[in-house]
């Protein structure tokens with residue numbers, strides 16, 4: 001985004017002033033702009049390594065709003081560098097959910113900007129006592145049992161440290177209901193889904209740009225079912241669909257148009273129907289690839305295949321583990 005010289009010449013001095021402001025602002029957001037004053041720092045999601053979620057930066061009168069803070073220091077550092085280049089403080093962090101690839105960077109961002117407020121659902125409190133506490137135990141056990149010199153150990157230790165940040169990851173302004181709000185002086189709409197991906201998924205719609213930040217309600221190359229309520233997830237996508245957005249930023253993957261989002265939603269519905277039916281796993285995987293493959297690069301097909309192989313077992317577990325653990329009665333926002 002920016003202003004061409006031709007535009008400036010055509011629209012005169014007043015526009016030149018406004019346009020110059022926009023150009024500076026856009027340039028400072030580091031070349032990943034998807035709309036004036038809104039940039040996406042894409043998270044890396046590759047086979048064999050823990051991912052980072054996408055981070056979205058929004059320019060606001062009170063400073064930058066950061067949606068999701070990443071897992072690894074290298075990812076979070078990109079946000080800090082963007083803020084420094086912009087000469088703007090980070091005024092607010094919005095976490096779409098508590099998974100470490102979206103929330104672990106909070107500690108680093110808040111160390112640099114202690115006055116920033118953090119908006120997120122309270123589901124992280126339950127996660128720190130439940131899912132993340134269990135995960136921490138597994139990590140410590142794996143560290144103890146690893147052969148001397150195992151290269152994995154430092155990765156596992158770093159995960160334990162991220163969980164141990166505890167309090168520094170929590171919201172200062174809990175999101176307890178969906179609705180319009182003002183964050184750092186920018187008017188935004190927040191949604192809250194209790195029965196979708198994590199027990200407390202926040203999404204954000206910016207009416208000025210018609211950009212919707214979906215968090216892991218939309219992920220590519222595949223939906224991530226680890227803590228999901230599968231049928232509730234589809235209902236949450238209906239609420240996203242009802243928003244007047246032009247561009248949707250997923251938790252992982254490239255931004256999607258409305259049409260592409262509709263295709264994702266249909267593909268997720270087909271995948272859940274396939275998982276509930278009699279077809280073999282390869283047929284369900286092939287159907288997903290047929291439905292969704294042009295929403296992500298061909299290089300991610302192996303990751304999509306191996307992930308779905310795992311998730312289809314989870315969706316088909318005879319004890320309906322996901323629904324029992326992660327779907328609560330009356331759980332919509």
Ligand SMILES: [Zn+2]
Pocket residue numbers: 052053099101102216251252
């Ligand atoms: Zn994620």
